[in-house]
Amino acid sequence: MAARPRTLSLAGVRFCIAGEDLTRDLSNEMFYGEVSGIVEAAGGRVTGGVSGVTDYLVVGTTHYNSFTGVRGPMSNSAKVRDAKERGAAIITAPQLNAGIAQGTLACKADRSPVKKPKAKAAPKAKAGGKPAAAKSSRGARKKKEPAEEDQYGDY
Numbered sequence: 001m002a003a004r005p006r007t008l009s010l011a012g013v014r015f016c017i018a019g020e021d022l023t024r025d026l027s028n029e030m031f032y033g034e035v036s037g038i039v040e041a042a043g044g045r046v047t048g049g050v051s052g053v054t055d056y057l058v059v060g061t062t063h064y065n066s067f068t069g070v071r072g073p074m075s076n077s078a079k080v081r082d083a084k085e086r087g088a089a090i091i092t093a094p095q096l097n098a099g100i101a102q103g104t105l106a107c108k109a110d111r112s113p114v115k116k117p118k119a120k121a122a123p124k125a126k127a128g129g130k131p132a133a134a135k136s137s138r139g140a141r142k143k144k145e146p147a148e149e150d151q152y153g154d155y
Helices: 028-041 078-086 093-102
Strands: 014-018 045-047 056-059 063-065 070-072 089-092
Touching (some): 028 093, 078 089
16 A cells, blocks of 8 residues: 655644735735635635734735835834734745645644633622613613593594
8 A cells, every 4th residue: 555645734723924025026915815825725724913823924025015005124014023922933935835845834832812801790680589680871761651541532
């Protein structure tokens, strides 16, 4: 029986993509499309932003600021700064391809998500056993009284 070739599964590995690759004339959308296709074909997940659970930030050669219309080095990118703060590895597209081929990409060790604030507790029950009514910011609405009959009655 012939041995099956080893394929790398990036299941559970999260990637974020930033920048453009002007050495190959790839704009933001084209670079994002190419890299996300590679990642998803290998089983990885592409996210829109860097968070505490992002494993890799794949960067292009240039950062383009769509608000100012200025191109600059990737070090000016907010995603690069966030990746450094949160411990995500910063790699290029060629390094991504090499890592997939060699099987060296993996999740980062500490993958504890950021704690979410606790939800507000439900209103406590009153002494009579009925739950307390939730307070409205608009104030309590009064029930309409049934209309009184006309004093003259029907004609």
